[in-house]
Structure formats: C-alpha cells, structure tokens
Amino acid sequence: MRTIDFDFSPLYRSVIGFDRVAHMLQNIKASTNQNGYPPYNIELLEENQYRISMAVAGFGEDELEIETRENVLTVQGKKAREDTERQYLYQGIAERNFERHFQLADYVKVTGATIINGLLHIELEREIPEAIKPRKIAIGDSNNNVLEGKKGKKKLTAA
DSSP: OOOOOOOOHHHHHHOSSOHHHHHHHHHHHHHHTSOSOSOEEEEEEETTEEEEEEEOTTOOGGGEEEEEETTEEEEEEOOOOOSSOOOOSOOOSOOOOEEEEEEOOTTEEEEEEEEETTEEEEEEEEOOOGGGSOOOOOOBOTTSBBOOOTTOOOBOOOO
C-alpha cells in the first residue's frame, strides 16, 4: 500500500480557521498505524446515534479509561500487574495494555459507556445546535403576506 504525505503549509497561509482540519488529517495517518488490538465495531443506531463496541475481555472497569479531548475519543486499557507469575502452556488471550483513538466529528458527544459480556459499549450522539439546523424560510409579498403555499396564506409577523 502506498502512503502519501501532504504538506498543509500553503493552506495555513491562505485560509483562516481550517488549521484544525489540517491537524485532523495529519492525525488520521497516525491513527491508522495502530495495531488491531483490541478489535472493535462502530454501529449506526439511528440517524444521529452511534455505538463503538470494543472487545476488552479480561479488563475490569477499574482498568479502563475513556476520555474525550479536542474531538478525539481515547480508550485506554491498563492491566494491573500480578504479584504471582504464571506458567502458561498456551496463552491465546491478550492481556496487554492498549490505547485506541477515534476522531469525532463536530457536535458528537459521548453519552455513556457500559461493559456487557466482555464488550465495552461507548454510546455517542451527534447534537446539532438549532442555529445550524436547516430551516424553512417563508416567502412574503410586499404587504408582508406569505405567498400561497401548501398550507394557504399566512400573515408574516416580525420576530
């Protein structure tokens, strides 16, 4: 697989406020270099609701840490050191520490987390502010009357 490095310095000279986007694109490359441990799924539950399910068998709640900072969700598993040394004939269960990062879109917030049957479920929701949601604008004539539409004529009122 071929990798391409991008130079975003011309972007910084000509636009304002997009430095976060360039930083996010550079971080995507770093996050794709993570190993596959622990395995996870990302589900779309509803239009604005998501769930990340991560296989964390062998980790207790006190050994897991979930944090969001600057639109990055970080999940860490820190296995406690055992005082007794074990002698394995075969060790197929990975009990190593991990750190996994997920880049979150704007307005995506973590709403909760649970562990069920060795799976860590992280619930996320996109909360779009009212100010940026699409809205219908009524078209009025010069007398401030709304033009004929599906619901008939209505008088415009000043807000």
